[in-house]
Amino acid sequence: QVDLQQSGPRLVKPSQTLSLTCAISGDSVSNKSAAWNWVRLSPSRGLEWLGRSYLRTNWYNDYAVLVKSRITINPDTSRNQFSLQLTSVTPEDTAVYFCARGRSVPGASGLGPFDYWGQGALVTVSS
Amino acid sequence: DIVMTQSPDSLAVSLGERATINCKSSQSVLHTSNRNNYLGWYQQKPGQPPKLLIYWASTRESGVPDRFSGSGSGTDFTLTISSLQAEDVAVYYCQQYYSTPPTFGRGTKLEIK
Numbered sequence: 001q002v003d004l005q006q007s008g009p010r011l012v013k014p015s016q017t018l019s020l021t022c023a024i025s026g027d028s029v030s031n032k033s034a035a036w037n038w039v040r041l042s043p044s045r046g047l048e049w050l051g052r053s054y055l056r057t058n059w060y061n062d063y064a065v066l067v068k069s070r071i072t073i074n075p076d077t078s079r080n081q082f083s084l085q086l087t088s089v090t091p092e093d094t095a096v097y098f099c100a101r102g103r104s105v106p107g108a109s110g111l112g113p114f115d116y117w118g119q120g121a122l123v124t125v126s127s
Numbered sequence: 128d129i130v131m132t133q134s135p136d137s138l139a140v141s142l143g144e145r146a147t148i149n150c151k152s153s154q155s156v157l158h159t160s161n162r163n164n165y166l167g168w169y170q171q172k173p174g175q176p177p178k179l180l181i182y183w184a185s186t187r188e189s190g191v192p193d194r195f196s197g198s199g200s201g202t203d204f205t206l207t208i209s210s211l212q213a214e215d216v217a218v219y220y221c222q223q224y225y226s227t228p229p230t231f232g233r234g235t236k237l238e239i240k
Contacts, residue, residue: 047177047220047231064228098176102224105165107158109227113167115188117176 002026004099004118012093012125018086022099022118029075029082030055035102035111036082038073041120042095052102052111053082089125096120129153129223133232139240146208148235150221155201158225165225168197168206171234172217180219181206213239 008020022036029036035054041047051063053073063071072085086093098120105112130153140146156165164184169177179188181197184204194209208215216239221232 046233047222049229049231062227100176102229103182105163105224107161107163109165109224109229111227111229112165112224113179113182113222114169114177115179117178120176 002101002116004101004116006097006099006118006121008121008123010121010123012089012123013127014090014125015088018084018089018093018097018123018125020084020097020099020121020123021081022083023079023081024101025080027101027116029053029080030077032056033104035104036073036075037100037102037114038084039098039100039114040095041098044092045095048095050084050086054102054104054111091125094123094125096122128228129156129226129230131221131223131230131232133219133221133235135235136233137236137238139238140208140211141240142213143210144240146211146215146237148206148219148221148237150199150204150206150232152202152204152223156223156225157201164200164204165223166197166199166204167222167224168195169220169222169231170215170217171220177220208237211237211239 003025005023035052037052038050099118100114101116103112166184168181171177185197218234
């Protein structure tokens with residue numbers, strides 16, 4: 001059974017950096033049949049995919065265009081976890097943040113549905 | 128990006144009755160070579176993360192009750208709950224994983240009438 005445990009500050013000041021970590025048990029961040037995602041949920045934008053990191057022949061990252069200039073997702077193989085950093089946050093970044101495992105699938109994008117999710121973390125951007 | 132449009136926004140159904148939720152994609156999510164529809168359905172209950180119910184548009188995830196079924200192809204999809212139970216009260220989302228970025232519908236809130 002795969003379990004994803006999220007941690008990180010719940011209150012971030014405007015212009016600062018939001019940082020969250022997702023610790024994996026029951027799987028490996030180096031699993032070549034998975035991708036490790038961050039998704040957020042807000043009333044204004046609904047469920048919004050932010051980005052992912054995955055290992056195939058090399059490590060790859062994909063990021064949503066809206067946050068591409070501000071986001072970094074890093075795998076940590078020594079701790080079997082992955083992290084999200086979002087810089088220069090504004091109140092618009094207030095949301096519930098989830099980490100999620102995506103399955104590898106044949107064809108098309110090669111990256112499939114999200115079958116395991118972290119518990120979620122409400123992160124508020126406010127001074 | 129592929130835009131996913133769900134309808135209705137909310138739905139109230141009596142216990143034991145059928146619930147139907149629709150999802151339309153702005154472009155086809157059917158892969159022509161393998162004939163798979165890259166479409167999933169999720170259930171989110173209050174205070175919980177989304178839970179994968181259906182993938183490939185019609186394949187139930189392990190452990191999901193058989194009253195949940197998915198259908199459709201190309202751009203038009205449906206999630207059906209054949210006999211609504213009290214524990215099915217939730218928000219339901221469709222998602223396409225045909226192309227990057229993966230995108231979600233805005234959700235359909237399902238309540239008991």
